[in-house]
Amino acid sequence: MMASPELSKLIQSVVEPYLLDGPRRYTRDDVAELSGVPAELSRRLWISLGFPVNPDDEAIDYTDGDVQAVRNFRSLDALSDADVRRQQAAARTLGQSMARLAEWQVDLVADEIADRIRSITANDPTVDEAKVALEATTEVVTALQEVQAYAWRRHLAAAMARSMAGDGTAETLRELAVGFADMVGYTRLTRHLDPDELTDLLESFETITTDAITVNGGWVIKNVGDEVMFAAESAVAGARIALAIQEATFDAGATPDLRVGLAYGRVLQRFGDLYGSVVNTAARLTGVARPGTVLVDDGVAARLNGESDFALRHLRSVRVRGISRLRSHVLRRNGER
Numbered sequence: 001m002m003a004s005p006e007l008s009k010l011i012q013s014v015v016e017p018y019l020l021d022g023p024r025r026y027t028r029d030d031v032a033e034l035s036g037v038p039a040e041l042s043r044r045l046w047i048s049l050g051f052p053v054n055p056d057d058e059a060i061d062y063t064d065g066d067v068q069a070v071r072n073f074r075s076l077d078a079l080s081d082a083d084v085r086r087q088q089a090a091a092r093t094l095g096q097s098m099a100r101l102a103e104w105q106v107d108l109v110a111d112e113i114a115d116r117i118r119s120i121t122a123n124d125p126t127v128d129e130a131k132v133a134l135e136a137t138t139e140v141v142t143a144l145q146e147v148q149a150y151a152w153r154r155h156l157a158a159a160m161a162r163s164m165a166g167d168g169t170a171e172t173l174r175e176l177a178v179g180f181a182d183m184v185g186y187t188r189l190t191r192h193l194d195p196d197e198l199t200d201l202l203e204s205f206e207t208i209t210t211d212a213i214t215v216n217g218g219w220v221i222k223n224v225g226d227e228v229m230f231a232a233e234s235a236v237a238g239a240r241i242a243l244a245i246q247e248a249t250f251d252a253g254a255t256p257d258l259r260v261g262l263a264y265g266r267v268l269q270r271f272g273d274l275y276g277s278v279v280n281t282a283a284r285l286t287g288v289a290r291p292g293t294v295l296v297d298d299g300v301a302a303r304l305n306g307e308s309d310f311a312l313r314h315l316r317s318v319r320v321r322g323i324s325r326l327r328s329h330v331l332r333r334n335g336e337r
Helices: 005-019 028-035 039-048 064-075 084-123 129-163 186-190 195-215 235-252 277-288 298-304
Strands: 171-183 219-224 227-232 258-270 273-275 294-296 310-314 318-320 323-326 329-333
Touching (some): 005 129, 039 084, 084 129, 171 186, 171 235, 195 235, 219 273, 227 235, 235 329, 273 277, 277 294, 294 298, 298 329
Antiparallel strands (some): 171 258, 294 329, 310 329
16 A cells, blocks of 8 residues: 555655664765775765765764765775775675665565554554654664575575685686576567466466475576576586476476576686676577577586486587677487477
8 A cells, every 4th residue: 555645755854864873964974084085986886885975075964874975985804905996896796786675675674663653653643653653663663674684694605605616705716517598489479469468477487496406406596577697616517407497497388498507617706697608608598499499518518418407408509799609509318308
């Protein structure tokens, strides 16, 4: 149930100062003086985090929370001692991730706060609505923050365990299996779907692929509309994931057929994403795969040699954008027709 304009105004008046750790009371120069970080550097980091910067240096835009955040950033030696470009890259990646998370959560948070306010004021119309709104905001944001912190700590533990295979920094070269899965005919299909149907389709796709990836020991790099990018420590794990995605899609019957491409080799891991020729090869394999199939490169094929669970059929080389001769192999479970 949507909040009335009056209730929305009340929630906004309470939520902003609560989330920003107080009222806006400082200029950019004030933040520099209080944090010990030069104003120009804090401005660059602010922009990298995705926040607009007032051209007026005397504008009162910053809170005690902003000052503390700059101090916290400076307290991390790995970032404060790094060059400006690396600092900006770290801030940009963090900002983009948090912005996407916030856009997803905003309706959920607003609705939950509004529901709690309605419930309390309906039973006692004489209560102070501003006080009730603050209590509801505190309860909702605290609960969500604790759930987020829990999920982040668990993911950080898993990511650190994987990172120990490299040099433990934000940028490292690693040997990984990298794969893509995308829906066939997605663009054409979306022309005929209403928003609810499109939501259901994307939810089914993300649920099917995420389950198959995590159950088989891999992790999701990112979802982009009709495509998911994933990684695994070994070619065997990557092959299991790729086949599990296709099998789960067929069993569910909730999405169009998928194409899956998988490659193995050295990749650059940078701020949670992967780069390099192996990534490009996996993407190109996905583009030329037939619906319902898995195509793998020579790197995967070589490491599956002798693995009794899998069968490979070698295909002719094809020319694709950026690769003059792309060698590929159809991957199936052994004994599958």
